[in-house]
Amino acid sequence: MAKYLKKDDLGSWLKELGETYKVIAPVEEGDAVVFRRLTDERTLRIDRQATQGPKGVLFPACEELVSFKYVKDPENPEKTKVEVKETVEAEPTLIFGARPCDARGFDVFDGAFTKCAVKDNYYMARREQAIVVSLACTKTETTCFCNWVGGSPDGTGGSDVLLTPVTGGYLVEAVTDKGEALMGGKLLSDADDARQAEAKKLLQEAKDSLREAPDFDCMPEQLYALFDNMDFWEKQSAKCISCGACTYLCPTCHCFNITDEQQGKEGSRIRSWDNCMSHMFTNEASGHNPRPTKAYRLKNRVGHKFCYFPDMHDGHIACVGCGRCIKSCPVALDIREVVTAAKECRLPEEETSDD
Ligand code: SF4
Ligand code: SF4
Incomplete structure (x- = not known):
C-alpha cells in the first residue's frame, strides 16, 4: 500500500x-x-x-583497507613480521x-x-x-x-x-x-x-x-567490430582533454588504485578512485602503455560500459544515463553521440558487400 x-x-x-x-x-x-x-x-x-x-x-573516494605494522620477532631478532589489521567500517x-x-x-x-x-x-x-x-x-x-x-x-x-x-x-x-x-x-x-x-x-x-531511445541490441557486436578502427576512436576523442571529470562523477565508474602509505614501521594500505581517462591509468613500470592515446582510453571507457560489462553481466549496460559526464565535460564530449556514432558506423565488410 x-x-x-x-x-x-x-x-x-x-x-x-x-x-x-x-x-x-x-x-x-x-x-x-x-x-x-x-x-x-x-x-x-x-x-x-x-x-x-x-x-x-x-x-568511498579514499579508504583504508588494512593497517600494518612491522614487528621484530623476539625469538629471532633477525626476522621481522608484519602485523596486518583489516579495516571494514560499516554502520x-x-x-x-x-x-x-x-x-x-x-x-x-x-x-x-x-x-x-x-x-x-x-x-x-x-x-x-x-x-x-x-x-x-x-x-x-x-x-x-x-x-x-x-x-x-x-x-x-x-x-x-x-x-x-x-x-x-x-x-x-x-x-x-x-x-x-x-x-x-x-x-x-x-x-x-x-x-x-x-x-x-x-x-x-x-x-x-x-x-526516444535507440535500439542498442547490436551494441556489443558493433563495439567489438570497431575495436581496431582507431580512425573512429581518434575522431570521437579528438576534443577530450583527459581531465577525468566524467569518471569521477559517474555513478557506475568503479576503477580504483591501491597504494601503501608508511611512516616508520607503521602504515596503511589505501584504496582510492582511479580514472581510466588518464594516460597514467595503464602506464606500466617498464614505460610501456597499452592505452597510449586518448582514443584508446575513450574506446575502453565506452567499450566497458556498453560492451564488456554487459557481456559479463547478463546484458546489463554499465551506464545509467544520468548525463553527468555530458553536463560536466569541459569540452562537451557527449557519450550519447559516441554510442550513436558507433551504432551507425558502417563496418568495412558491410561497405564491401553493399558495393
Ligand atoms: S570529462 Fe570530457 S574532457 Fe574530461 S576526460 Fe571526460 S571526456 Fe575527456
Ligand atoms: S551518463 Fe552514463 S557514463 Fe555518463 S556519468 Fe552517467 S552513468 Fe556515467
Missing part, C-alpha cells in the same frame, strides 16, 4: 530515521550539491540533480534522495563487487547495512537518457523505497522488504487514489519528455 508524506513533515521524518540510521542526503556545498551526512547546519537540496551521486557512500546508513539512475548505479556496483569470483568485503559490508530511499524524477533534464539504457524516471533498481513528488508532499512506496521497514512511521498516512493518479500522470509526462 502506497503511503503519503506531507512536504512539511519531510524534515521530521528524516530526523526520526536518523535515530536508527546515519542519514546521507544531497546538500548544498558552495555551488554544488553533494551527498553528505544530513545535519541541522546543512541545507537539503532535492530540487535538482546532485552534482555528484551517492556512489561514495558505498564506495546502518540511509541514503536519501538518490535519483533512480543513481540507485541503478548500485546495481552495477553489485555486479562488479559482489557477483564476481572475488568479492569485495568492504563494499559488501556497507551495502548490507545501507537502505536506499530514492526520489523519482517528475522533471527531466536535456542531458538525461536513462530510457536509452534500461532505466526510467521512476525506475526502482537499486532502491528500497521510492518517493514521488506530488502536490503538497510525496507518494512513498516500498520496493524491497528492507524498504517495508520504513513504511510504519506515524508521519506516513495511506495515499488516496487521487495522489496515486497524480504521481502516475507526472511520471508519464517525465517519461514522454525524454528523447
Whole structure:
C-alpha cells in the first residue's frame, strides 16, 4: 500500500530515521550539491540533480583497507613480521534522495563487487547495512537518457523505497522488504487514489519528455567490430582533454588504485578512485602503455560500459544515463553521440558487400 508524506513533515521524518540510521542526503556545498551526512547546519537540496551521486557512500573516494605494522620477532631478532589489521567500517546508513539512475548505479556496483569470483568485503559490508530511499524524477533534464539504457524516471533498481513528488508532499512506496521497514512511521498516512493518479500522470509526462531511445541490441557486436578502427576512436576523442571529470562523477565508474602509505614501521594500505581517462591509468613500470592515446582510453571507457560489462553481466549496460559526464565535460564530449556514432558506423565488410 502506497503511503503519503506531507512536504512539511519531510524534515521530521528524516530526523526520526536518523535515530536508527546515519542519514546521507544531497546538500548544498558552495555551488554544488553533494551527498553528505544530513545535519541541522546543512541545507537539503532535492530540487535538482546532485552534482555528484551517492556512489561514495558505498564506495568511498579514499579508504583504508588494512593497517600494518612491522614487528621484530623476539625469538629471532633477525626476522621481522608484519602485523596486518583489516579495516571494514560499516554502520546502518540511509541514503536519501538518490535519483533512480543513481540507485541503478548500485546495481552495477553489485555486479562488479559482489557477483564476481572475488568479492569485495568492504563494499559488501556497507551495502548490507545501507537502505536506499530514492526520489523519482517528475522533471527531466536535456542531458538525461536513462530510457536509452534500461532505466526510467521512476525506475526502482537499486532502491528500497521510492518517493514521488506530488502536490503538497510525496507518494512513498516500498520496493524491497528492507524498504517495508520504513513504511510504519506515524508521519506516513495511506495515499488516496487521487495522489496515486497524480504521481502516475507526472511520471508519464517525465517519461514522454525524454528523447526516444535507440535500439542498442547490436551494441556489443558493433563495439567489438570497431575495436581496431582507431580512425573512429581518434575522431570521437579528438576534443577530450583527459581531465577525468566524467569518471569521477559517474555513478557506475568503479576503477580504483591501491597504494601503501608508511611512516616508520607503521602504515596503511589505501584504496582510492582511479580514472581510466588518464594516460597514467595503464602506464606500466617498464614505460610501456597499452592505452597510449586518448582514443584508446575513450574506446575502453565506452567499450566497458556498453560492451564488456554487459557481456559479463547478463546484458546489463554499465551506464545509467544520468548525463553527468555530458553536463560536466569541459569540452562537451557527449557519450550519447559516441554510442550513436558507433551504432551507425558502417563496418568495412558491410561497405564491401553493399558495393
Ligand atoms: S570529462 Fe570530457 S574532457 Fe574530461 S576526460 Fe571526460 S571526456 Fe575527456
Ligand atoms: S557514463 Fe555518463 S551518463 Fe552514463 S552513468 Fe556515467 S556519468 Fe552517467
